[in-house]
Amino acid sequence: MRFRFRPVLTGATLLGLIVLVSLGTWQVRRLAWKEDLIAKVEARVDQPPVPLGEPLSMIGAGQDPEYLPVEVQGGFLTDRTAHVFGTYDGVAGWYVFQPFRPDGTDETLLVNRGFVPDEARQPTYTPPDAAAMTGLVRRFESGRGLAAAIAPPDEPAAGSYFSRRADPLYEAFADVGGTALPFYLDSTLPTALPEGGTTRIEFSNRHLGYVLTWYGLAAALLAVYLAASRAPKG
Known part of the structure; x- marks a missing residue:
């Protein structure tokens, strides 16, 4: 098969291939991230809660404690x-955030106490009836x-x-x-x-589907380019 070099078509095709392959490769990385996230959540959320010191130790060791269940004694500061x-x-x-002080510390831990619909929003809420925050x-x-x-910009006054x-x-x-902790807790109470x-x-x-879509489009673009670059016989 003979080919005719077409500079404009070749340049446009190369640009398109770079974009499509880059998008596919980005989705490959997103796929790995999502699979790691799902595995992490499934492995952690049903574990018994650990003391607050454990996620702090994990951070100190360069590990990610996200979604780790925690139980901490203390009380809300306001x-x-x-x-x-x-x-x-x-x-x-x-989502309602309040500062919490663990017993025996000068640390401040923000707690996301949970969700309220817009029409049910209140200035204050009854403290949870529990022996410890989880x-x-x-x-x-x-x-x-x-x-x-x-x-939108935050509205601290409101x-x-x-x-x-x-x-x-x-x-x-x-x-x-108090000393601000580098994470917050989503309440499970x-x-x-x-x-x-x-x-x-x-x-x-859905990232695998996106990977196949972008790489498939890149392959289709290359096929179109090759077909359009064929030189006529004779």
Whole structure:
């Protein structure tokens, strides 16, 4: 088979291949990340809760304690709350954050007590009736990426926040003092308002399909290029 070199077609095809292969490779990395996340969550969420010192030790050792169940004795430092916008089961509302002081420490641990629909939002909520706080370790958001770029600005005066970044949330409770911990807890206590136990632990994984789509488009583009570059006989 003879081919005719077409500079414009070749340049456009190379550019298209670079974009499509890059998107496919990015989805390969996302696939590995999602599979690791699902495996981590499945392995951890049903474990017995551990003391607060264990996730702190894991961080000190360079390990990620996210979704590790924790039980900690102590009490809330104020009845004031920070409401972080979000959804649960398709309903718009707020996640209720409050500062918690573990017994025998000067540390401040933010606790996401759970979800309230927008129409049920209140300035304060009844403290949970439990001997200890139990929850899943969660990382704060970084404040980078598309979600952070399009999020509305926080409204500290109204106690309304639109991301789970550490600095603004801890600043909301700056008066309580203490050493800020590098993670927060999603409460697993069975409370009603706010509704506890609302951590998302089931994740869809469609990245393999995206990988095949982008790489398939790259293969199709290459086939079209080869067909269009065939030189006529004669």
